[in-house]
Amino acid sequence: GESVGLHLPTLSVQEGDNSIINCAYSNSASDYFIWYKQESGKGPQFIIDIRSNMDKRQGQRVTVLLNKTVKHLSLQIAATQPGDSAVYFCAETQAGGSYIPTFGRGTSLIVHP
Amino acid sequence: ETGVTQSPTHLIKTRGQQVTLRCSSQSGHNTVSWYQQALGQGPQFIFQYYREEENGRGNFPPRFSGLQFPNYSSELNVNALELDDSALYLCASHIQETQYFGPGTRLLVL
Numbered sequence: 001g002e003s004v005g006l007h008l009p010t011l012s013v014q015e016g017d018n019s020i021i022n023c024a025y026s027n028s029a030s031d032y033f034i035w036y037k038q039e040s041g042k043g044p045q046f047i048i049d050i051r052s053n054m055d056k057r058q059g060q061r062v063t064v065l066l067n068k069t070v071k072h073l074s075l076q077i078a079a080t081q082p083g084d085s086a087v088y089f090c091a092e093t094q095a096g097g098s099y100i101p102t103f104g105r106g107t108s109l110i111v112h113p
Numbered sequence: 114e115t116g117v118t119q120s121p122t123h124l125i126k127t128r129g130q131q132v133t134l135r136c137s138s139q140s141g142h143n144t145v146s147w148y149q150q151a152l153g154q155g156p157q158f159i160f161q162y163y164r165e166e167e168n169g170r171g172n173f174p175p176r177f178s179g180l181q182f183p184n185y186s187s188e189l190n191v192n193a194l195e196l197d198d199s200a201l202y203l204c205a206s207h208i209q210e211t212q213y214f215g216p217g218t219r220l221l222v223l
Contacts, residue, residue, distance in 0.1 A: 032210055043117075043203050043214030044156065089155050099210040100146065100169050103155030 012110045019080045021107045023073040023090035030092035034101060035064060035075045039086045047075070047088075051095065077109075085111045116140065117206050117215035125221045126194050134189040134218045138206035144168070145187040146212065147179060150201040162187055194222045 013019050025033070031052035036044035050057045050064045050073075057064050063076040073090050087108050091101035116139035126132050138145050144163045148156035158171035162181035176192040185206070191198060199222045205212035 034211075036214075041216070043205075043216050046211060046213065049211065091155075093210065095210055099144075099207060099212070100158050100161060100171075101212070102158070105153075105155050 009105070010108045010110065012112065013080050015080060015082060015111055015113050017080050019075075019077040019084070019109060019111075021075045021077075021088050021090075021109065023075075023104055025071050025073060025090070025092045027092060027102070028071070030094055030102075032093050032095040032099075033064070033066060033073050034091045034093070035062075035073075036089045036091060036103075037084075037086045038089065038106070044089060080109075080111050082111045082113055085109055117204065117213050119202075119204055119215040119218050121218055122216070123219045123221075125223065127223050128194055128196060130194050130222075131190065131192045132194060132220060134191075134202050134204075134220070136187045136189070136204035136206075136215055138185045138187065138204075139213050142206035142208045142213070143185055144207050145181055145185065146205045146207070147187070147189045148203040148205065149173070149198075150203055150217070152200075156203055159189070196222050198222050 034049045035047040037047050038044045048059045048062050048064050050066050061078045065074045087106040089103050089106045091103045093101040118137045120135045146161040147159040150156045159173050161169040165181045178190045181187045201217040201219050203217045205214045
């Protein structure tokens with residue numbers, strides 16, 4: 001069936017480096033994508049979203065890139081900090097429907113001081 | 114903080130028992146979704162409620178049921194608990210497409 005998946009289960013970086021977390025999706029009907037951050041013992045926290053009519057969207061220290069041709073999504077975190085250590089999930093859904101996102105498995109980001 | 118609260122935070126039950134989990138939505142959010150998150154996995158959609166009516170359901174058996182109240186708070190009920198029901202149960206309230214998650218209830222079934 002359709003699925004959202006992540007290429008790397010774990011990413012280790014040094015504090016101050018830039019981090020890139022990748023995600024592949026397979027449902028061509030999806031037109032709204034969200035990145036969530038989940039810290040240990042907490043629920044997922046919304047980071048940034050992007051609609052399919054955009055290729056790039058920037059937030060505070062984060063950028064999401066969408067490549068619809070190859071069905072690929074990435075989250076870039078600039079100047080990664082220890083507080084960024086968490087599991088990151090991408091999720092896809094279809095705007096205009098019930099907004100029920102399909103989550104991938106997640107990537108664990110470990111930031112070393 | 115998202116303003117979404119869940120209770121209890123942790124719960125231990127035995128196989129065959131029933132459990133009720135509760136969620137209070139963020140003010141103004143008329144839609145709530147429930148998810149099951151197994152260890153090391155992403156959240157899996159259970160069902161969604163919009164203005165007290167079920168508005169979508171994932172691949173979960175009927176022993177998973179829910180309610181949404183006029184104040185938009187919600188309950189998840191699970192009957193005849195199985196060992197595999199052990200997981201973190203998340204609720205998310207939303208208006209339009211952005212969902213705001215609560216901290217979850219961790220359920221352990223022995």
